[in-house]
Amino acid sequence: MPLWVRLRCGIEPKTLGALAVVLVAACALAVHHFWTGRPEPVRPPERRLPAVSADPVAVPSPARSEGAARGAGVVVDVAGKVPRPGLRHLPAGSRVEDALEAAGGARPGTDTTGLNRARVLTDGEQIVVGASPPATPPPGGSGAPAGPVSLSTATVEQLDALPGVGPVLARHILDYRAQHGGFRSVDDLRHVNGIGTRRLTDLRPLVRP
Template sequence: MERIRTSWEALAVKWKIALIGGLISLAIIGIGGVWLFQSAAEPPVAVKAAQAPEPATTKPNQPKARASSSSKTKAPDRVVVDVKGAVKQPGVYTVADNTRVDQVVRLAGGFLPSADANQVNLAQKATDQSILYVPNQGEKPPMGPTEQSATPAGPTADRKVNLNQADATQLQSVSGIGAKKAEKIVAYRQQTGNFKTVDDLKNVPGFGAKTVTQLASSLTV
């Protein structure tokens, strides 16, 4: 009997241990189930995206920035000059205000070899609506109300016509020398060479002593 009782006690201990272990397992499973249920029930945390900066807007009534007055440059004034006489390209030229006569002459191609530059003040300013006349050597420039003065740059220039340098047109500027006489002077100069004195003009056909005397004050060699 003692042996049977001992067997039952050992079996009862095993059942108690098994029961306690089962209860502990059930408790662990229950706790895990509750945790899982709570985790599923909680809503996900929303992550707020970083907001981009709002673009700058212009107020409807905001006035526009005014352009700087310094950026506006006044167009230079222009003057118009009619260039005539002993230049390579006579014509009407439009130049900026305060332009010197020297620049205008350059625009007109420069002086001809026959030009008398001593009668032109190259430092003078060009005048609007004027005539700039460049005389030939020995020629006095005609002056009118609309013509620009060609004031000599130095002392008073010699106004006499040079018999050895003047062409037929320049020779005709002398009172008493017409087209035919001017051609005779040029022909004589080409055949015999330059005049040594004004009196040598007597050797040209058509020029007598009286005529040469009258012309002497207007001629030179």
């Protein structure tokens, strides 16, 4: 330090050295305080996604759903001497009496003695109203009908047993009978879907109105 400064201020060299040390220490403390007092950036908390299970989600089988839907009711075919023959959709547990009422009931004068009205219906069955029960073949017989089959009272099984008549054609015959109230003559068979002139000729000696 210049002599004139020391003389003017009246500071001794030892005192001046101590003052310099104090100033240096103060600067060091200031620098340390500045660096340690700076605010650190705050990091947002990490978002953890929920773990996804690797197990596949169970999807109901279409076949199982359809089977459950079908179990809610039954479909039966009501034929014979009723005002409204055809398919009837009824709740599960319904009886023959319920199907008969859904078809309008039996026509006046119809014999329903062989019809068990208390029987529980099964899905897909056919109920023929006013049809006589099939004839029981004699013991040891071949099971062939003893005479012409009545078109007005024959069942699907009896018609199916005729030559050239399968279950589909037998159903057509019953549908025609239900729609027209029976057969007035054997020639009415020509109006049944699937019966032509040749088949009518073959069936003529085997059936009657």
